[in-house]
Amino acid sequence: MARFADDFVADLREWLAIPSIGVDPAHRDDVAASAEWLAAALRRDGWPDVRVWSDSGALPAVYACLPAADPDAPTVLVYGHHDVQPVDPVEQWQHPPFEGTLVGEELFGRGASDDKGQVAMHLLGVKAHLAAMGADRPSVTIKLFVEGEEESGSPNLARLLDDHRADLACDLVVFTDTPLYARDAPTVCTGQRGNYAAEVVFTGGSADVHSGRAGGSVPNPATAIARLVAALHDDEGRVRLPGFYADVVEPTEAERADYAALPFDEDVWLANSGGARALSGEAGWTTLERVWVRPTAEVNGITGGYTGPGLKTIVPARAAVKLSFRLVPDQEPERIAEALREFVAANTPPGLHAEVIPRGNGTPPYAMPVDHPAVRAVKESLEAAFDQPVRFSRTGGSGPAAVLRRDLGVPVVYLGATLPDDRIHAPNERVVVPLLLRGAEAAARLWRLLPERLS
Amino acid sequence: MARFADDFVADLREWLAIPSIGVDPAHRDDVAASAEWLAAALRRDGWPDVRVWSDSGALPAVYACLPAADPDAPTVLVYGHHDVQPVDPVEQWQHPPFEGTLVGEELFGRGASDDKGQVAMHLLGVKAHLAAMGADRPSVTIKLFVEGEEESGSPNLARLLDDHRADLACDLVVFTDTPLYARDAPTVCTGQRGNYAAEVVFTGGSADVHSGRAGGSVPNPATAIARLVAALHDDEGRVRLPGFYADVVEPTEAERADYAALPFDEDVWLANSGGARALSGEAGWTTLERVWVRPTAEVNGITGGYTGPGLKTIVPARAAVKLSFRLVPDQEPERIAEALREFVAANTPPGLHAEVIPRGNGTPPYAMPVDHPAVRAVKESLEAAFDQPVRFSRTGGSGPAAVLRRDLGVPVVYLGATLPDDRIHAPNERVVVPLLLRGAEAAARLWRLLPERLS
Numbered sequence: 001m002a003r004f005a006d007d008f009v010a011d012l013r014e015w016l017a018i019p020s021i022g023v024d025p026a027h028r029d030d031v032a033a034s035a036e037w038l039a040a041a042l043r044r045d046g047w048p049d050v051r052v053w054s055d056s057g058a059l060p061a062v063y064a065c066l067p068a069a070d071p072d073a074p075t076v077l078v079y080g081h082h083d084v085q086p087v088d089p090v091e092q093w094q095h096p097p098f099e100g101t102l103v104g105e106e107l108f109g110r111g112a113s114d115d116k117g118q119v120a121m122h123l124l125g126v127k128a129h130l131a132a133m134g135a136d137r138p139s140v141t142i143k144l145f146v147e148g149e150e151e152s153g154s155p156n157l158a159r160l161l162d163d164h165r166a167d168l169a170c171d172l173v174v175f176t177d178t179p180l181y182a183r184d185a186p187t188v189c190t191g192q193r194g195n196y197a198a199e200v201v202f203t204g205g206s207a208d209v210h211s212g213r214a215g216g217s218v219p220n221p222a223t224a225i226a227r228l229v230a231a232l233h234d235d236e237g238r239v240r241l242p243g244f245y246a247d248v249v250e251p252t253e254a255e256r257a258d259y260a261a262l263p264f265d266e267d268v269w270l271a272n273s274g275g276a277r278a279l280s281g282e283a284g285w286t287t288l289e290r291v292w293v294r295p296t297a298e299v300n301g302i303t304g305g306y307t308g309p310g311l312k313t314i315v316p317a318r319a320a321v322k323l324s325f326r327l328v329p330d331q332e333p334e335r336i337a338e339a340l341r342e343f344v345a346a347n348t349p350p351g352l353h354a355e356v357i358p359r360g361n362g363t364p365p366y367a368m369p370v371d372h373p374a375v376r377a378v379k380e381s382l383e384a385a386f387d388q389p390v391r392f393s394r395t396g397g398s399g400p401a402a403v404l405r406r407d408l409g410v411p412v413v414y415l416g417a418t419l420p421d422d423r424i425h426a427p428n429e430r431v432v433v434p435l436l437l438r439g440a441e442a443a444a445r446l447w448r449l450l451p452e453r454l455s
Numbered sequence: 456m457a458r459f460a461d462d463f464v465a466d467l468r469e470w471l472a473i474p475s476i477g478v479d480p481a482h483r484d485d486v487a488a489s490a491e492w493l494a495a496a497l498r499r500d501g502w503p504d505v506r507v508w509s510d511s512g513a514l515p516a517v518y519a520c521l522p523a524a525d526p527d528a529p530t531v532l533v534y535g536h537h538d539v540q541p542v543d544p545v546e547q548w549q550h551p552p553f554e555g556t557l558v559g560e561e562l563f564g565r566g567a568s569d570d571k572g573q574v575a576m577h578l579l580g581v582k583a584h585l586a587a588m589g590a591d592r593p594s595v596t597i598k599l600f601v602e603g604e605e606e607s608g609s610p611n612l613a614r615l616l617d618d619h620r621a622d623l624a625c626d627l628v629v630f631t632d633t634p635l636y637a638r639d640a641p642t643v644c645t646g647q648r649g650n651y652a653a654e655v656v657f658t659g660g661s662a663d664v665h666s667g668r669a670g671g672s673v674p675n676p677a678t679a680i681a682r683l684v685a686a687l688h689d690d691e692g693r694v695r696l697p698g699f700y701a702d703v704v705e706p707t708e709a710e711r712a713d714y715a716a717l718p719f720d721e722d723v724w725l726a727n728s729g730g731a732r733a734l735s736g737e738a739g740w741t742t743l744e745r746v747w748v749r750p751t752a753e754v755n756g757i758t759g760g761y762t763g764p765g766l767k768t769i770v771p772a773r774a775a776v777k778l779s780f781r782l783v784p785d786q787e788p789e790r791i792a793e794a795l796r797e798f799v800a801a802n803t804p805p806g807l808h809a810e811v812i813p814r815g816n817g818t819p820p821y822a823m824p825v826d827h828p829a830v831r832a833v834k835e836s837l838e839a840a841f842d843q844p845v846r847f848s849r850t851g852g853s854g855p856a857a858v859l860r861r862d863l864g865v866p867v868v869y870l871g872a873t874l875p876d877d878r879i880h881a882p883n884e885r886v887v888v889p890l891l892l893r894g895a896e897a898a899a900r901l902w903r904l905l906p907e908r909l910s
Binding site (some may be wrong): 140156164193195197203204205206207208209210211212213214216217218219220222223226227228229230231232233258263269270272273274275276277278279280281282287290291294295296298299300301302303304306307311312313314316317319320321322324326336349350352353359395396397398420425 | 540551579645648650653659660661662663664665666667668669670672673675677678680681682683684685686687688722725726727728729730732733734735736737742745746749750751753754755756757758759760761762766767769770771773774775776777779781804805806807808814815850851852875878880881901
């Protein structure tokens with residue numbers, strides 16, 4: 001892989017220089033330029049069919065296809081994204097976010113890890129695969145689908161998949177937007193949590209009222225919203241929405257054993273969790289299980305009454321809380337939405353008006369059985385590339401894997417080679433270049449294994 | 456009283472035109488001008504000893520003394536204030552806040568009710584008293600003390616009282632900053648609630664963290680602050696700070712009977728409570744009791760995490776709540792402060808750092824026994840002026856009566872003639888002029904009754 005490394009970094013730096021911040025309308029042209037950059041890179045690499053899709057109401061996505069030598073070989077669709085997170089607070093960056101700065105083995109820049117680096121890893125993986133095979137066509141038909149709206153929650157993905165159904169037809173999706181567990185503990189990710197978010201607003205009167213005038217005689221929406229939040233969990237840290245756990249599929253004993261065997265450093269976990277001071281969570285589960293295979297209810301924000309400096313002795317007219325629920329298979333966002341509405345109705349005190357405002361439709365959770373042949377093939381490929389045993393992991397974040405599964409009708413496996421401490425979505429995002437090279441090696445091997453494994 | 460009415464309104468309008476917003480440093484000169492206006496008015500009325508005090512670190516206060524004809528007559532100190540609340544949101548005023556607009560019987564303007572109108576009522580009361588007696592000296596020595604910092608919580612009052620101990624010596628304080636119960640139900644106020652306010656801040660890590668990365672594994676300060684608030688009350692609406700009720704003196708059966716006999720219109724109460732939709736509060740007490748004689752814990756403001764538009768899936772690093780406790784005799788703010796610290800310590804989950812930030816030292820509550828001779832004299836004076844039976848009431852707000860009691864060492868009685876729906880502290884503050892004239896008549900009678908009643 002070393003012979004490709006210099007070009008790989010030089011190319012990736014070029015791509016990282018394009019500030020394709022999809023959530024920011026001011027960067028719309030940059031998202032388009034980023035798509036064009038990727039399309040040009042693919043054409044340069046000899047991919048015969050490369051297209052930039054600017055339809056379906058979506059920011060530009062890139063599609064490419066490299067047919068297998070054998071027309072009967074399976075087709076694999078590699079999913080990734082080329083839009084990146086905003087860079088605020090920009091003053092906390094130690095290197096410019098849109099240059100791509102190589103310091104030793106680390107390449108710093110927005111998108112280096114999430115997700116341009118991992119997409120670039122796949123371009124390299126295809127070159128390596130062809131070189132290893134001594135062929136100009138791969139063992140499987142490789143399609144690449146790199147969207148431009150992942151950081152916006154992929155709002156138009158379903159339409160894109162529908163509008164390009166024929167092009168995207170495949171036997172397997174390889175989803176490339178998740179990390180290894182750790183540098184010294186490479187893993188196969190087998191699932192992501194889903195997400196459902198909503199804001200709950202309690203309104204009392206039409207105006208704040210002096211707490212000397214009315215305090216003690218009318219309901220306080222801020223107190224009520226606090227009670228609603230307090231009622232969200234029981235003493236064991238379990239979520240109390242009605243039926244919340246009804247559809248939860250627990251991990252297998254084999255998965256739990258694998259998670260337990262991973263090295264876990266509490267101090268590192270806390271440091272990577274915004275400098276938290278202690279672990280906490282649902283009773284009966286380890287920290288990794290709490291984040292990977294257990295659903296949660298989190299307060300993302302709460303506000304009510306006077307929040308400026310000093311003092312204002314009022315009974316507020318209004319209070320609101322932003323809640324989000326991380327979901328695990330087979331919880332469905334629509335059912336959680338319904339359960340939340342029921343829960344709010346049951347916890348609205350007399351005299352307050354309650355409103356539940358959904359923030360999007362939510363993202364379904366996704367997980368693959370660890371004994372699926374494609375998962376086993378990914379594991380074997382990573383073990384060969386990293387030259388060590390590879391365990392299973394999941395990730396607590398969310399992504400469109402379940403949508404791809406549903407709309408394309410095929411299994412989705414994860415292949416990633418980044419790290420949980422790459423500071424994605426934060427200042428000083430970086431990627432560890434040698435890990436991407438190993439990931440490319442794993443991909444190269446995977447393309448070789450799949451025809452037999454999927455047969 | 457009618458012969459004084461035109462001058463009374465004209466004078467008060469002049470005073471209302473001075474925007475003496477004490478809490479706003481930009482209006483410092485206006486507070487001084489307001490004090491000078493009052494001093495000039497007193498001198499014009501023939502008060503022989505009038506002074507503006509600009510010492511003790513306080514905004515200007517006005518002191519005046521009108522000695523009794525009889526050197527052995529008791530001395531009464533009338534307390535009021537000439538600073539006013541800010542006028543935001545100014546666009547909601549139907550008349551300019553600093554003009555004094557007479558519409559029928561109502562005079563609109565900031566300070567019309569709270570408290571310039573009531574101070575002016577006393578100037579008129581003295582004139583009426585002298586006219587009724589056909590004398591140029593009153594039956595009691597009348598001292599007037601009108602401070603400029605009441606709306607700021609009277610932070611320098613204790614120093615003022617200490618620095619002017621000899622001037623302020625008296626046998627009784629008549630406190631003039633409380634309303635009648637209703638226009639058709641005049642009452643003697645016999646007490647005010649106290650207040651203690653503090654902010655509680657919970658801090659987890661040093662930065663917000665992505666809820667996919669860490670959600671479920673570390674404590675959420677916003678959830679924890681909500682649980683703290685939820686734990687503040689039991690199911691009966693009682694406050695759960697340790698020892699919170701230990702010093703509470705319950706009202707007498709006679710007081711409760713008087714409160715129960717007052718006309719109470721739930722719709723009016725709700726409309727006057729910011730348009731609240733339902734009554735609520737501590738079990739076992741009526742609405743008036745809940746506001747007048749029962750202590751409370753209120754959330755004045757709560758904030759944590761992301762509160763902007765849309766969605767941000769984070770575990771916040773920090774959350775805070777502004778709490779205030781209305782207190783009743785004999786609760787002491789210092790003991791409530793200590794109880795709050797204990798309560799927060801007992802309700803801080805592992806992994807969060809708690810901080811309790813007091814907002815001032817609090818205001819002690821105050822109440823007078825209803826059978827005190829001075830209270831009976833006020834009642835009798837109001838009954839004569841209003842020509843109807845007068846019951847007892849209290850007010851849920853707070854003021855420095857307890858500080859005057861403590862530092863001057865004499866009883867404090869309340870004489871006010873404003874209304875609870877005068878919209879003090881809100882847009883469109885007004886006062887009902889005929890009620891002030893009745894109040895002046897009551898004061899005139901009180902000065903006549905007191906020499907005998909206090910002997």
